Amino acid sequence: MGRRSPSTRLQAALAALAVAAATGVILTIPEASAAVAAGATGYASQNGGTTGGAGGQTVRATTGTQIHAALCGRASSSTPITIQVEGTINHANTAKVSGTSCNTAAGVIELKQISNVTLVGVGAGAVFDQVGIHIRESSNIIIQNVTVKNVKKSGSPTSNGGDAIGMESDVRNVWVDHSTLEASGGESEGFDGLFDMKDNTQYVTLSYSVLRNSGRGGLVGSSETELSNGFITYHHNLYENIDSRAPLLRGGTAHMYDNHYRQLNESGINSRAGAHAKVENNYFEDSKDVLGTFYTDAAGYWQVAGNVFDNVTWSPKGTDYNPAGPNPTSNATVSVPYAYTLDSASCVPDVVARTAGAGKGLLVSDGSCTPQSPSPTPTATASPTPTATASPTPTPTATATTAPPSGTNLSIGAGSDGSSKADGTSYGNVRDGNLSTYWSPAGTTGSVSVKWGSPTTISSVRVREAAGAGTVTGWRLLNGDTGAVLATGGAAGTVTFPATALSKVTFEITGATGTPRVAEFETYA
Structure with missing residues (x-):
């Protein structure tokens, strides 16, 4: 978010003061x-x-x-x-x-x-x-x-x-x-x-x-x-x-x-x-x-x-x-x-x-079993007992292509769920191999997932839209097991990323021109 001009900031301040005067807020x-x-x-x-x-x-x-x-x-x-x-x-x-x-x-x-x-x-x-x-x-x-x-x-x-x-x-x-x-x-x-x-x-x-x-x-x-x-x-x-x-x-x-x-x-x-x-x-x-x-x-x-x-x-x-x-x-x-x-x-x-709790001075522990005041910018240190940890990695921005991946569509026969669905649509429609059926969110944004009973390695997905009221303009691809973002982009299509073993992969629509229709959410090794 860019900084506002002095006049814009003044107008916002005056508006805030007007509300404060009516309600007693101390600003x-x-x-x-x-x-x-x-x-x-x-x-x-x-x-x-x-x-x-x-x-x-x-x-x-x-x-x-x-x-x-x-x-x-x-x-x-x-x-x-x-x-x-x-x-x-x-x-x-x-x-x-x-x-x-x-x-x-x-x-x-x-x-x-x-x-x-x-x-x-x-x-x-x-x-x-x-x-x-x-x-x-x-x-x-x-x-x-x-x-x-x-x-x-x-x-x-x-x-x-x-x-x-x-x-x-x-x-x-x-x-x-x-x-x-x-x-x-x-x-x-x-x-x-x-x-x-x-x-x-x-x-x-x-x-x-x-x-x-x-x-x-x-x-x-x-x-x-x-x-x-x-x-x-x-x-x-x-x-x-x-x-x-x-x-x-x-x-x-x-x-x-x-x-x-x-x-x-x-x-x-x-x-x-x-x-x-x-x-x-x-x-x-x-x-x-x-x-x-x-x-x-x-x-x-x-x-x-x-x-x-x-x-x-x-x-x-x-x-x-x-x-x-x-x-x-x-x-x-x-x-x-x-x-x-x-x-x-x-x-x-x-x-x-x-x-723990309110009024404790916001004390925290750094793994040494000794409560202390928090650092302005906390950093992770070695754990006192062995544990597998991971540092966040930059989220790759991907440009989807129209070229279909090679190999078998692993979504066929898998399971699916999602955040919401419009009336008359189904999560299962994105993995049935039928372009005439589809899933739509209950609005312009939402997510749909493909999932397996055991970890499955994939390195590309293909999202195919059906003609309808809206088109995907922004999306994220998530590792459904960990929440890690595999890739982000604009238009839907074929996306490749480093091979990842997971039990669930999620296509999250973050922007669309209307209510989008996802006909197939294909996954490939």
Whole structure:
């Protein structure tokens, strides 16, 4: 984004001041970002990274209405902004505010159809009391150093469907850090999940946070067929007194490391419907069935290493209940595309107790089991225990050609899924060898995937469009196992890339002239 002219900046500042005058927002007009701990880690560091409101104005807010006003006072819905929050946000002070750069509602903090926003607690702290944070159709969001508690979906008052933080509908790149999410019971008491993701939410990290006293920790995917979510990292978090869903994974890839799980009452990490979980150097304590596939016969997968199981009990296996224990072993290999460091599992309870949650000074660990202030630019160092890590590599930009690849189309006979589909279309149409059938997203953008039951090596794909209302003008090709970007480009066609072994490859449409129609998504060795 280029810098605005002085006159444009002045007009934007005056507009912001007008909103501030009406709502009491405290504005800092110069374009300078507030201090935010280090940088995004895990999957939130991928897909271009997560920087939130860096480079934009800093705004102070003490009510929910002021938060909405700050969003609505921006020049556009993507103008970077950091909102420093202090005090208690509740239903009485959270009203809808209108504007061209926002889409808000009363009784819930709405980060909807926006991008480039940081929400950070400052001063004596920020508490969202019975008011949830709803992220929808948005990207590049940071939430840091806040407490969200007692959000209800039934009873009074209600907010955000009962989720403390909920993400849905084409959400990308969210980093929630050093926050406390808590309830006071389960569904029968009116609460739902603490940290939920559904309907094509990807590239999310939850770090150094506390989730406690809830029937449901969080889910990824709303049903066994809603498999468009994934690439989630959970590290250095405390899950305490949670009945289940710590988290529940329906499809997708997740990485859990250096978390402390204490008093998981019914089940913990529930990997199902083809999900892949990398579970390493966590400390599980005083809990039951902390890892497995539960309440379904749709299998999930996991890779385990370096975990400690302290007073963990395991139930017998059944047709729809498959605990990983009592001696958990890996049933898959799960790789991630980013570098990271591991604390030894034995010190995780101490490290997490000293770092996780709001009001802990944003302390982090560098793998030495010693909490410390974050560095402005974190770098990965050697792990204390062996682990395979990978550094991000530049994303290749490809020019698609019309020449068909040679060899056998490996998509025939494979499986498929996607982010959304228009009425009358099917994911399976992209692998049936029939150019008269097709898949379309439920809009101008979306993704469709081809997947196999075991890793398959491919080095080229061919995307063939059917005539229709729109034409693809921008796309990304993703390794569906790791989230790594294999290639990006404009027009669809044949794309080659270094040979890659994967179980799933995704064609994500990022731009189109209308609703595109993909007749075939061919894959070749």
